[in-house]
Amino acid sequence: MEKVDYNYAIVRSFVTWSIIWGVVAVLVGVIVSLQMVDPDLNFPPYLTFGRLRPIHTNAGIYGWGVGSIFATFLFIVQRLCKVPLWSNGLAKFQLWFFNATIIASAVTLLLGYTTSKEYHEMEWPIDVMIVILWVAFAINIIMTILKRKDEQMYISLWYMMASLVGVAILFLVNSAAEPVSLFKSYSAYAGTNDANVHWWFGHNAVAMALTAPPLAMFYYFLPKSTGVPIYSHRLSIVAFWSLIFMYLWTGAHHLLWTPVPDWIQTLAMGFSVMLIAPSWGSVFNGYLSMNGQWHQMRENYLVKFLILGITFYGLQTLQGPMQAVRTFSAFIHYTDWVPAHIHMGTMGWVSMIAFGSIYYLTPRIYGKQLYSIPLANLHFWLILIGQLIWSISLWVAGVLQAGMWNAMNPDGSLTYTFMETMVEMYPYWWARAIGGVIYFIGVLVFIYNLVKTVGKGDEESSEQALAEGRA
Amino acid sequence: MWEKRPVIFLVLATAAILVGTIVTMVLPFAWVNTDADRIEGVKPYTALQQEGRDVYIREGCNNCHSQTVRPLVSDVLRYGEYSKSGEFVYDRPFLWGSKRTGPDLARLGGKYPDEWHYKHMESPRSMVPKTNMPDYGWLADNQLDPHMIQRKMEVLDFPFTADEIKGLNGKNEMDAMVAYMQKLGSDIPWRQATETTIVGDLVNPYPNVDHATMEPWEEIYAANCAACHGEHLEGVIGPELVGEAYDEETLFTLIYTGIQDGGMPSFASLGTDKVWKLVNFIKYYNQGENH
Incomplete structure (x- = not known):
């Protein structure tokens, strides 16, 4: 068998840096969760909730999320195409430019240079950097695919390519702005238009950056981990095309009951409910791939991460459409229910898949067996419990607050003032902070395990195993 | 065949993405921020x-x-x-x-x-x-x-x-x-x-109050009134309330509807019952009693 000179060095670097930014994201998350319960923990002007929260979200999405996408895609594309990367130089540039962009984002956000648009807060010079970064990544992936040895493109490559195009379109349109200075610009759109464009971006950034790529990882790493193929190719085709077609209609479900025209809201609501089908298409495809393999849930820690991950995807894509229905949104929107929903997606679905993928990658890119499987299991339980405490406490909080906001006296007046409802949130915000700390400890266990793995001296050479395609 | 042709695949995927985009994101520009939703009197920021x-x-x-x-x-x-x-x-x-x-x-x-x-x-x-x-x-x-x-x-x-x-x-x-x-x-x-108009006669549901009755009502005053009128009705941003001889109806109307030009918000959202409690609380204590 011909030996292919795969570039694993770049995968190693992206794994390392994505984890570093992931730690920053979780740590800042814990800090802002404590600021919610004690305002004395705000230290103006830089370390206030208003400035730190975007650093938490953007470090999570762009640092950890996109960083781990870079790491896994650069691995997957080489293996599926059976050729080395099109350009190692471009990949190296991408790595350093990625870190430069994340650092520039964190610094400018801390200094208060922000557009205020959720998940797209960075000012225009950093938008330019992100575009350059994405183009460099996309060229490398697409060129590698073009010179592939395997004619048939596997499912993961579809999701990767859709993500490359989707993110590019969304980001370019939503970035449009008129600069006033190097660090201040005004959106090209105003008011209701700006809101509608922004949530078209916001929701589909979730689709194209935090759904399609983890699905690409799932479709690749699940069969690799279990040793059995995906249940149905046909189901994956139907799920893929209907997912990328339907997602783009749903952005306005973030804007139900706002001045955005009703027909857009109604379309968003309808398509959101329809999205259950393609989402669960992938969930079922994953579950049914486990036919006869469920014992691996006990024996194989990789499967545990991946199957729990897809399970949270399934829950996320049932809860999401529910929230996208007008009546339910009227009740729950603007409460703490919403961050609970988001965190089930990020801490449960996306991160579980990314952790599982990195566990799969580590022995193969370092040529060393994992230091400790019991520690990987401990990591699994800590992040699972941390996330459940986080989300469940805030779902309860959200329902409680929504109930109090809507409570009315017999004379038609409101029962509670805003502050009376807010003070009820404190115990739940404490619980959330505790959930966050447990999750953070889980991440530290993960890092310890990886550091020990990489630091191991001995090794039966897995290089050979990799070359033989066994790994 | 699209599974073997990356370029065709990219074109198809882009097309799939653009349909919903054009309908729900591009088309609304034809209605929003045009004459269709313009409101007279909305001014740019100074x-x-x-x-x-x-x-x-x-x-x-x-x-x-x-x-x-x-x-x-x-x-x-x-x-x-x-x-x-x-x-x-x-x-x-x-x-x-x-x-x-x-x-x-x-x-x-x-x-x-x-x-x-x-x-x-x-x-x-x-x-x-x-x-x-x-x-x-x-x-x-x-x-x-x-x-x-x-x-x-x-x-x-x-x-x-x-x-x-x-x-x-x-x-x-x-x-x-x-x-x-x-x-x-x-x-x-x-x-x-949306100014509230009070229709019909106002009848104080708590005509005979004393210190003990009003003990639990102090919280309502503290949460909604004290920031402007002072913990002891001495006045801070809002005027001092001590010694003012309001009749019940006037006081109720003031609290319930607010004073638009005077910077006093309406407290209709508290409901009639809490406003009546405030009326009695203020009337009782602005005559020199200490709470």
Whole structure:
């Protein structure tokens, strides 16, 4: 068998840096969760909730999320195409430019240079950097695919390519702005238009950056981990095309009951409910791939991460459409229910898949067996419990607050003032902070395990195993 | 065959993505911010207000405060008239937000006097004891940069005068923030339109109160009145209430409907029962009794 000179060095670097930014994201998350319960923990002007929260979200999405996408895609594309990367130089540039962009984002956000648009807060010079970064990544992936040895493109490559195009379109349109200075610009759109464009971006950034790529990882790493193929190719085709077609209609479900025209809201609501089908298409495809393999849930820690991950995807894509229905949104929107929903997606679905993928990658890119499987299991339980405490406490909080906001006296007046409802949130915000700390400890266990793995001296050479395609 | 042709695949995927995009994101530009939703009387921000808005953006206030009132009973009762598309034509970017850790601010303009905002921004907990809002008194230390603000007004194409820009000298970010707060949602005369009118006779449901009855009512006063009228009715931002000889009906009407030009918000959202308790509480204690 011909030996292919795969570039694993770049995968190693992206794994390392994505984890570093992931730690920053979780740590800042814990800090802002404590600021919610004690305002004395705000230290103006830089370390206030208003400035730190975007650093938490953007470090999570762009640092950890996109960083781990870079790491896994650069691995997957080489293996599926059976050729080395099109350009190692471009990949190296991408790595350093990625870190430069994340650092520039964190610094400018801390200094208060922000557009205020959720998940797209960075000012225009950093938008330019992100575009350059994405183009460099996309060229490398697409060129590698073009010179592939395997004619048939596997499912993961579809999701990767859709993500490359989707993110590019969304980001370019939503970035449009008129600069006033190097660090201040005004959106090209105003008011209701700006809101509608922004949530078209916001929701589909979730689709194209935090759904399609983890699905690409799932479709690749699940069969690799279990040793059995995906249940149905046909189901994956139907799920893929209907997912990328339907997602783009749903952005306005973030804007139900706002001045955005009703027909857009109604379309968003309808398509959101329809999205259950393609989402669960992938969930079922994953579950049914486990036919006869469920014992691996006990024996194989990789499967545990991946199957729990897809399970949270399934829950996320049932809860999401529910929230996208007008009546339910009227009740729950603007409460703490919403961050609970988001965190089930990020801490449960996306991160579980990314952790599982990195566990799969580590022995193969370092040529060393994992230091400790019991520690990987401990990591699994800590992040699972941390996330459940986080989300469940805030779902309860959200329902409680929504109930109090809507409570009315017999004379038609409101029962509670805003502050009376807010003070009820404190115990739940404490619980959330505790959930966050447990999750953070889980991440530290993960890092310890990886550091020990990489630091191991001995090794039966897995290089050979990799070359033989066994790994 | 698309599974073997990456270029065709990319074209098909782009097409799939563009259909929903064009219908729900591009098409609305034909209706939104046109004559279809224009509202007479909605004005661009003044230089000072716009700068306040930019400070609001810089400090990430939108992370905790929304700026859209939904056409839902509880939203309208709590915050005021629901928001309309035409009110936001000068908002670049929009600041509707997605979370109400603090209350919605879309109808904040004119609710409180300026002094309330200065005090509240400096120390939110001095006005609202259990709030988790951080202190923003330090904004008052930052002087405005009239040159930069002029540039912003030019980019936004908002009208301004040389005098207006000159007048920014000596003003600070807190002044700008308060000016912005007072503009929010006040371009349409919704307060006048929704003013409560009391119909029928007012009958005090608690005619014979004493110290013990009112013990639990003190909390209502402390939460809603004390910040402006003082813990002991001595007056702070709002006037002293000690010694005022109001009759019950007048006092009820004042609290329930507020005094629009005098900076006193309406407390109709408390409901008639709590307002009656306040009426009795104030009447009892402003005659020299100590609570």
